[in-house]
Amino acid sequence: MDGRVQLPVIKYLQERFNVDYVDSITEPGPNLILAQQKNIDIVESIFNRIKISVDHHGSVGIAVAGHYSCAGNPATKEEQTVHTLDAIRYIKRRYSDLEVIGLWVDENWKVSELSL
Numbered sequence: 232m233d234g235r236v237q238l239p240v241i242k243y244l245q246e247r248f249n250v251d252y253v254d255s256i257t258e259p260g261p262n263l264i265l266a267q268q269k270n271i272d273i274v275e276s277i278f279n280r281i282k283i284s285v286d287h288h289g290s291v292g293i294a295v296a297g298h299y300s301c302a303g304n305p306a307t308k309e310e311q312t313v314h315t316l317d318a319i320r321y322i323k324r325r326y327s328d329l330e331v332i333g334l335w336v337d338e339n340w341k342v343s344e345l346s347l
Contacts, residue, residue, distance in 0.1 A: 232257035236298045236336050243334065243342040248292045254284040259303025262295050262311055262333075265318035278325065285329065293322055293329055298336035308335065315345055 241253045256277055258264055268274050284290040295318045297304065297311035304311055315333035322331045333345035 232259050232303070233298060233301065235340060236296060239336055239340045239342050240294070240296050240334060244292075244294055247294075247332070247344075248330075250291065252288075254288055254290055256280045256284065260301060261303075262297045262314040262318045263304040263306070265295065265321050266314040268321065281322075281326070285326070291329065293326060293331045294334050295319055295322065295331070296334040296336060296342075299338040308337075311335070312345055316347055319347065 237255065241255070244253045245251065258273060258277065261277065264270065264273055265277065281293060285293075295315050297308075297315045299308070301311070304314065306314065312333075312335065315335070319331050319333050333347075335343050335345055337343070
């Protein structure tokens with residue numbers, strides 16, 4: 232949800248998926264929320280929004296982003312990487328037909344892709 236992250240992520244995803252538009256589904260610390268699945272109401276809310284993005288807007292991929300200085304997930308980069316990869320695996324259970332990627336946005340707002 233951090234506005235500092237939005238434009239770098241959108242620009243990265245436009246190039247990565249060769250699309251003009253990117254839907255944003257924001258929550259504070261989404262990688263942690265999806266990795267831990269402690270609050271099922273928030274998890275289901277995220278999945279309801281993903282469904283709209285995929286079914287009605289034709290989204291061709293899904294990205295989960297973590298970033299430097301995140302108030303919603305104040306973990307280290309290494310810990311957030313684990314959360315992001317766990318979140319990817321969780322999303323792929325419902326969206327196995329779509330490419331699901333993880334992103335890290337560093338202190339200079341540079342986006343890099345994480346590998347499973």
